[in-house]
Amino acid sequence: MSAPAFINTAFLLRRIRDLRCLTPRRTRVKTKWATSLPRYPATNMALQNFDATYSLQLGRLWPSVRCSLLSERKYGALINNFSDHQDVVSDLQDNGCLDFVSATQREAPISSVGPERGGGESEDTAGGGEPQESPGDTGEDPPLSLSPNIKCLVFPCGDITRFKPSRPDGHRLLGYYLLDAASVLPCLALDVQEGHSVLDLCAAPGGKTLALLQTQAIRFLSLNDSSVSRTSRLTRVLHAYVPKHLLAADRLRVTSLDGRHWAEFEGNTYDRVLVDVPCSTDRHSATEEDNNIFSKIRTGERRRLPQLQMDLLLAGIKAVRPGGEVVYSTCTFSQLQNQYVVQQALHLAGQEGIQLQVVSLQPLVRMLSGTFHFAPDLLLGEMVVPHLTANFGPIYMCKLRRLC
């Protein structure tokens, strides 16, 4: 007997789909959950936004950068000098890891000449014109010394082996901290010297703080993060990696204040200030729905980011003493959150009589280009861009020296 004429193929397919016994358990979705799913996933919104802006900004690089952004990221193991780390380092080296910081010191001269771009001429930056990186009056940057105590091990280019979780030593201190290896670069750029006082204005959860502490050169370290829960996480990280006597109040202070108002509390004080601001966290936004700044309910927060970043950078600039240095960093490609924020902060600082010089990070780029891929031709600062063979970043950094 033939089927009634009104039963068409689509109808039959729908009936078959409705037979739950034919649907594998793992792919069944309760209707209630399905209706509460976001209509526009935040990751899609992020990628749409990135495609529109970064294809213009990064040009031909964008398709390969996008592909890397969506692929598994690569980590680095920041070695904890405060633990019994010798065996940890040898084990990692036996597995093929290399310390990219010390490899750099062996391969490249530490002193450096001024930047190749921007004509290599000295340039005032506080007036709000087109800022350029300054090699100083002599045409040469002062030597950039990478702290020999910061060790970060990575698997070689193209090797995507994962690190095992770190284990505590006899004193219950962990041997290494896993982080995007490019996150260490702003700390290297900060160039902390013996006896310096340092402010980490947005410090939690503490990867960069740990890198700064590894220098073992800091006289006083002030750690701040406006989020109370993240500050608690930072404190837990410190206890897991740093011996108690180094956490004493005369050496280290943790606060949970709004960094935008820091100058009202401590101005013209520090030798070095790290301003690692909240940003659109591009890799996270492109891959994770959870806590995604591109979700609809966070639209306002996302739009306010450049203003918040600029206020924080300005606060960092005011907190550093004349002659001291500030590093601004983000983990986004966005020009609006990187170069434009720095330009605007320079302009506003200039209006308040604070003169700044942009310090070239080209020497650092030259030293580390065997490990990281850098965006070419940025007007201000430097940026690590993800690459399938070295899937670190994005990390943007710009260094400023306060002249007066």
Ligand SMILES: C[S@@+](CC[C@H](N)C(=O)[O-])C[C@H]1O[C@@H](n2cnc3c(N)ncnc32)[C@H](O)[C@@H]1O
């Ligand atoms: C990119 S994360 C910092 C990451 C950290 N430097 C690290 O390496 O682990 C930015 C941090 O800024 C904090 N933050 C946001 N607004 C702030 C404000 N107004 N003042 C101080 N910190 C702020 C956030 O809570 C967040 O922890």
